[in-house]
Amino acid sequence: MTTYREAVREALREALIRDDRVFLMGEDVGAYGGCFGVSRGLLDEFGPERIRDTPLSESAFVGAGIGAALGGLRPIVEIMTVNFSLLALDQILNNAATLRHMSGGQLGVPLVIRMATGAGRQLGAQHSHSLEAFYAHIPGLRVLSPATVADARGMLWTALQDPDPVLIFEPIALYNSEAELPADAGAVDIDSAVIRRAGTDVTLVSYGGGLRVAEAAAEELAGDGISAEVIDLRTLRPLDEATVLASIARTHRLVVVDEGWRSVSISAEIAARAAENGYYLLDAPIARVCTAEVPIPYARQLEEAALPQPGVVAAAVRKAVS
Amino acid sequence: MPEFRMPSLGADMTEGTLLEWRVHEGDAVHKGDVVAEVDTTKAAIEVECFEDGVIGELLVPEGTTVPVGTPLATIEPPGAEPARRAAATPASVSPASASTVPVAPESPTAPAVPVAPHDQDGRESAFRATPLIHRIAAEAGIDLASVHGSAPGGRIVRADLDRAILERRGGNRAVVRASGYARRLADTAGVELADIVGSGPEGAVRAADVRAAVSGTEAAAPATDPAPVSNRPSSAAISAPEPGQHAAPQHDPAEVRKLIAAAMTRSKRTIPHYYLSSTIDMMAARNWLAEHNRQVPVTDRILPAALLLAAVARAVRTVPELNGHWIDDEFHPASHVHLGVVVSMRSGGIIVPTIPDADRLALPELMTALRGVAERARAVRLRSSDATPATITVTNLGDLGVDSVFGVIAAPQVAIVGFGAVTERPCAVDGLLGVRPQLTATLSADHRATDGAIGARFLHAVDTLLQTPEEL
Numbered sequence: 001m002t003t004y005r006e007a008v009r010e011a012l013r014e015a016l017i018r019d020d021r022v023f024l025m026g027e028d029v030g031a032y033g034g035c036f037g038v039s040r041g042l043l044d045e046f047g048p049e050r051i052r053d054t055p056l057s058e059s060a061f062v063g064a065g066i067g068a069a070l071g072g073l074r075p076i077v078e079i080m081t082v083n084f085s086l087l088a089l090d091q092i093l094n095n096a097a098t099l100r101h102m103s104g105g106q107l108g109v110p111l112v113i114r115m116a117t118g119a120g121r122q123l124g125a126q127h128s129h130s131l132e133a134f135y136a137h138i139p140g141l142r143v144l145s146p147a148t149v150a151d152a153r154g155m156l157w158t159a160l161q162d163p164d165p166v167l168i169f170e171p172i173a174l175y176n177s178e179a180e181l182p183a184d185a186g187a188v189d190i191d192s193a194v195i196r197r198a199g200t201d202v203t204l205v206s207y208g209g210g211l212r213v214a215e216a217a218a219e220e221l222a223g224d225g226i227s228a229e230v231i232d233l234r235t236l237r238p239l240d241e242a243t244v245l246a247s248i249a250r251t252h253r254l255v256v257v258d259e260g261w262r263s264v265s266i267s268a269e270i271a272a273r274a275a276e277n278g279y280y281l282l283d284a285p286i287a288r289v290c291t292a293e294v295p296i297p298y299a300r301q302l303e304e305a306a307l308p309q310p311g312v313v314a315a316a317v318r319k320a321v322s
Numbered sequence: 323m324p325e326f327r328m329p330s331l332g333a334d335m336t337e338g339t340l341l342e343w344r345v346h347e348g349d350a351v352h353k354g355d356v357v358a359e360v361d362t363t364k365a366a367i368e369v370e371c372f373e374d375g376v377i378g379e380l381l382v383p384e385g386t387t388v389p390v391g392t393p394l395a396t397i398e399p400p401g402a403e404p405a406r407r408a409a410a411t412p413a414s415v416s417p418a419s420a421s422t423v424p425v426a427p428e429s430p431t432a433p434a435v436p437v438a439p440h441d442q443d444g445r446e447s448a449f450r451a452t453p454l455i456h457r458i459a460a461e462a463g464i465d466l467a468s469v470h471g472s473a474p475g476g477r478i479v480r481a482d483l484d485r486a487i488l489e490r491r492g493g494n495r496a497v498v499r500a501s502g503y504a505r506r507l508a509d510t511a512g513v514e515l516a517d518i519v520g521s522g523p524e525g526a527v528r529a530a531d532v533r534a535a536v537s538g539t540e541a542a543a544p545a546t547d548p549a550p551v552s553n554r555p556s557s558a559a560i561s562a563p564e565p566g567q568h569a570a571p572q573h574d575p576a577e578v579r580k581l582i583a584a585a586m587t588r589s590k591r592t593i594p595h596y597y598l599s600s601t602i603d604m605m606a607a608r609n610w611l612a613e614h615n616r617q618v619p620v621t622d623r624i625l626p627a628a629l630l631l632a633a634v635a636r637a638v639r640t641v642p643e644l645n646g647h648w649i650d651d652e653f654h655p656a657s658h659v660h661l662g663v664v665v666s667m668r669s670g671g672i673i674v675p676t677i678p679d680a681d682r683l684a685l686p687e688l689m690t691a692l693r694g695v696a697e698r699a700r701a702v703r704l705r706s707s708d709a710t711p712a713t714i715t716v717t718n719l720g721d722l723g724v725d726s727v728f729g730v731i732a733a734p735q736v737a738i739v740g741f742g743a744v745t746e747r748p749c750a751v752d753g754l755l756g757v758r759p760q761l762t763a764t765l766s767a768d769h770r771a772t773d774g775a776i777g778a779r780f781l782h783a784v785d786t787l788l789q790t791p792e793e794l
Contacts, residue, residue, distance in 0.1 A: 252529060278502075280505065282501055283503040
């Protein structure tokens with residue numbers, strides 16, 4: 001069995017081995033081994049030139065990453081949690097995402113930024129939010145969220161092939177999750193959503209940390225004879241709308257599970273597109289199960305209460321199919 | 323409570339001016355009595371009421387121009403209780419007249435009172451509405467008796483009225499709650515969403531309901547609040563050249579009947595008809611059709627009716643004196659041939675959709691158009707193009723086996739062509755007695771616009787065209 005954390009580490013090792021231009025930088029990625037233990041051991045293996053600790057200045061080291069990418073390297077920048085990434089938003093939005101456009105196509109920024117996202121580990125409001133939607137809003141970026149061990153293993157290398165900036169959101173709650181990973185597991189497609197579970201009665205769309213919830217709900221519903229199809233978006237920008245619509249064409253019902261807040265969220269985007277382009281496929285109102293619109297609480301029970309739970313998803317599905 | 327409304331006296335009439343009241347509040351009236359004179363901008367027309375009863379209140383003063391459908395007066399059914407009447411009196415246009423509303427006397431001469439079905443159902447709720455609701459309903463021309471009250475005790479609230487107004491404006495589609503998928507399925511299956519009972523939240527129609535309705539496992543329940551046919555594009559239901567069939571209680575045949583009655587009365591009263599008939603040999607047409615239909619898929623087969631329509635559309639191009647409208651004592655020839663086609667409705671009554679530019683359609687196109695308008699007409703779901711004002715009308719009773727039909731002209735058109743059945747008849751052919759398929763074509767035409775000679779020329783043209791069906 002391989003943990004999600006190990007899968008990410010393997011992906012990093014592979015990238016560092018395969019391409020001399022790749023290096024990892026971020027706060028505590030070296031001597032400390034990464035605040036979630038992802039890069040533990042890499043400093044010993046690859047040395048301080050390629051596993052670089054940075055000062056506590058997101059704007060500075062993301063900017064340095066952009067410069068390195070422009071200079072021909074393939075930097076992987078790690079930001080501890082998405083909350084802190086906002087300090088580098090200017091670099092990400094105004095430089096990384098726009099340089100291709102503003103240089104008339106002359107300058108690409110082949111940069112990969114990894115960051116942890118989401119709640120579930122009692123880290124308090126400032127370390128627990130899911131702000132993927134902020135970045136999925138920005139043209140010029142590709143935004144990924146691996147929800148499985150295999151995707152955690154495979155997405156990084158694919159992302160490094162992209163000539164433009166790619167953001168990878170790793171759900172904090174998944175680092176300890178385990179799955180069998182084939183020895184030859186490698187790069188995965190980052191263009192398409194994937195159907196994690198086939199079903200006929202309802203389409204459950206989710207991504208990242210919400211996927212576990214959707215799958216648990218589907219399992220619960222299967223006991224009641226309700227067949228839920230579970231779609232993992234994998235890529236939040238650009239969205240694979242076709243897979244979602246094709247599924248709705250079979251099930252005619254849509255429930256979106258999103259660990260982000262409901263308002264102006266990924267779930268809002270999915271629902272809007274389903275309504276825009278799948279109106280004549282839908283036989284029930286679209287339902288969304290999202291995180292309560294509060295800062296994520298520290299207390300375990302409150303944190304659980306704020307997050308989407310399988311029971312709530314199952315209830316939303318029952319309402320849609322009833 | 324029955325209301326006397328500004329009638330539609332023609333396809334193009336949208337409003338009328340009330341010139342003179344011939345009755346007073348409290349007068350007993352009987353079906354067919356002239357109650358008012360209305361100026362339709364073409365002519366002053368005496369209009370009759372369609373109910374027995376007592377004039378309750380004159381809502382529109384003389385000299386006022388109001389849209390078609392606006393209630394002009396209330397008519398109390400004979401024997402209505404005075405207390406109810408008082409409560410039912412809408413907010414008055416002129417307060418003075420409200421105070422003079424007389425107590426309804428028993429109608430002495432109307433022992434059997436014909437009352438439209440929806441009046442009986444809706445009467446209770448009609449009286450449970452505030453004066454404001456009464457006023458809005460009066461302004462919108464909505465009969466409160468036909469509005470379903472959703473508040474406790476069946477009281478009509480603003481939302482009910484809004485719904486009724488919306489319904490009248492856009493048909494039922496606008497207010498039926500249904501999922502997008504259900505709408506698509508219903509559209510594909512050709513069923514009316516309004517006829518399906520929804521099982522979803524707040525009665526929303528869902529895909530399963532449509533499937534059930536289509537498969538018939540769940541009989542499509544009748545709409546609880548049937549929309550009168552007159553709420554549909556009224557221009558379509560204008561003509562009744564044949565006697566109406568027995569009316570089934572659906573789509574408020576009484577309303578349809580009223581429209582037909584008004585249009586036919588107007589036609590027979592104002593148009594001096596002349597009639598011609600001609601026997602047409604259908605041997606060539608029948609043989610050609612049989613041959614054509616043998617070569618095409620079943621779905622592309624052409625019915626004799628389409629051939630007849632094509633012949634009329636092309637013939638009238640050569641006799642333009644019959645194609646147009648008689649307006650303001652003058653004939654206005656039309657530049658296009660918009661063919662009105664009389665369609666009998668299963669529920670009784672008729673509706674007359676139009677095939678626009680029929681003379682320019684190839685025969686297969688005309689067949690498609692005919693099938694389309696007939697289906698939509700029978701579903702009472704016409705499109706606006708189907709309500710294009712016709713320039714000449716065809717009525718075909720051949721499938722009912724009659725030999726000939728002399729139609730009543732749909733004013734302001736000046737002609738209607740009638741076709742009977744194609745039957746084997748003995749006739750002289752090349753100096754010998756033979757048996758051949760023949761058909762009687764008739765023409766009813768407006769003698770103000772044309773004379774028999776022109777009519778004869780037209781029928782001859784139809785005959786000639788039908789002898790060379792391959793050229794149609």
